[in-house]
Amino acid sequence: MFIESKDRLLVQIASYNTNLQGIWGLPQDLVDWLSPTLQVANFLSREPRAPDIVAVGFQELLPLHLGLAGLSGSVLESRNALILSQIESSAPGKEKFTLLGKVVNGGVALLVYGRDEGVARRVCDVQTSWTGCGPLFMGNKGAVGVRFRVAGLDGGVGEVYTFVNAHLTAHERFLRKRIQDYSYIAKTLLFTPLPGSPSSSPSTMYSTSHLFFFGDLNFRLALPRSHPLAGSNNRGDLAAALNNEENREGLKEFDQLTIERRMKSVFVGLREGEFWKFKCTYKYKLGEVDKYHSLRVPSWTDRILYTTYTDDPDTPEETNIHNLLYTSIPSYTTSDHKPIISLLSLPPPLSTSPTPSTPPTLRLPSGYAPTPDPRANFKRYTGRVIDRIIGYIWWIICIIGLGSATLGLVNIFIGLGVYTWWRTRPNALPY
Template sequence: MSGDRLLVQIASYNTNLQAEHGLPQDLVDWLAPTLQVSTFLAHDPRAPDIVAVGFQELLPLHLGLSGLSSKVIESRNSLILSQIEEHAPNKERYTLIAKVVNVGVALLVYGLDDTVGRKVEDVQTQWTGCGPGYMGNKGGVGVRFRVPADDGGVGEVFTFVCAHLTAHAHKCARRIQDYHHIVGSLLFPPLPGTDSSTPTTIFSTSHLFFFGDLNFRVDFPPDSELSKLSRVEDAARILEQESVREDVKEYDQLLVERDQKGSVFVGLREGEFWKFKCSYKYKLGEVDRYEYGFSVHFSDESEP
């Protein structure tokens, strides 16, 4: 730790329902380089104290409901843990704090042994489903734990939520409903030592991290230059420029709903996502080439 601050690394990956095909998803190129992010925060490379890895579309619904999700996530756990330790700056050791999976949505959380990995207490996991029949093809999974203070005090509570919300540009209202369903139904037992017996929401925590495939899109007005583009390749080429992406963010559905309408994710902060190139929807086996259905929405009216 640096002073009393913990370094948390979060990764989220939609596997595009490929887990049962045995494709070479070793995840190393995706996960390992970010372990060096600490070089921006300190003079010497520093391993993260907590690493949280979320998955969406881990398996098709029928395979997930048949019980295969647990086997797949356990294989991912073994690989991720080995790669975190292999690529940590000083080959630090980690412990799996918790794992939770519901059909295609999964979450693994690791702790650095030298700081929190062998220190955490009161570990809890929960899940909730959205979508047809609330079966879990969409929904959220959560992990909560407490890191006691060095003097034996209560310390701080960390809550991680990985979610997969409804897709398609025109279903923004459904995504908002999914979010509120997760907030209202992803409930944790009261932490030991508290007087209340009432289940607590994800907000009953010192630190909350909410991530995943949230599926909010960009909704352009009809007079926008980008709304005139007819090909995915053209949009991808223009959005290579960070300055363009920064302008485009003003039409991001999530930012509009949160900052202008106050309908979703109120009180939460998001990183500067426009500094990174779009990741939806890459062609399988390709680098920086996109499938149909680029993550923009050209329309002349807002979602109600």
């Protein structure tokens, strides 16, 4: 049995697509979602221990028109208050946590917390970033990131942690677009240069000591037509097969993300735990714990990937990060997705960094070196302006329709018709 030591930081990552439901997208009790990792931490440690870092990502945080309009503040604050209270009440020693960083773009949001009696005291250089990869760079799809440096216990430069939460293009047939989304995010989700860097140019998410990439990545289970479980007529048999772990391990060979990672076309350098240990996280019937929707092929759309600077680029299936837990939470039924969670034990920090003033950074495979897009800011803010224009117009239409965009449009057309009639009506005849 692996026993984690206290010089290995524990990082807890949680991700959930809440299906555009705003403040109604989460139950008030988050124990099922956030406490399993705490229980595992207790089991694996000689002494009860809370995570050092907790990162929580949301996709489809609130109705799309509100997200595009930038009206996510109240929802994000309610999420923050609820999550903070839950992780503190569930911690074995009632440890306190501090919000290190939060960021939202459209409906994609990320909150990262640090344990007060530990990491939070040494955190510095906190940064946030965002990018949209929807049509015209809009934020209906895209990524947000939080980066910070944890100074060394000896006062040295320490290590840099980068967390990225993403929502990529949907539907099985748009595989190429998902791959393009990832490439775009790698070039436009930018941060300031690392300490000691000789360059003043922005740095990509790969310029870090530890990288965690998660969210609704939307890669699907793409069964060939010759497979006995392929086709809409066999959805029931496929759902039944997913109840068995041995079947899931076989079906994982048709997972688009697994296939593309092996081809090094996406998520280059990142590793993942055994996702087939839990059932596909999408698409469920609302209100159901364990019933898939017949209109979609069940898929592992929600994923958590990671890597660290001591990982060898020549052995992409191996990592020095111990994945202590990687699972989904079936009990949440307000969304067509199931939330996922992972507990990761990071390798102990090296005694000295390669350069005393520079944090250690990831080693990437030969030939792969994503560079910042020089037009990244132009693209990001073009998308944000379009977001706001469409979002506010949509929001006003919904107000006119008492919450319904369809009714709002009907009311507008009726109003225009009445106004046109009023302006063009013949003058009333005198008595």
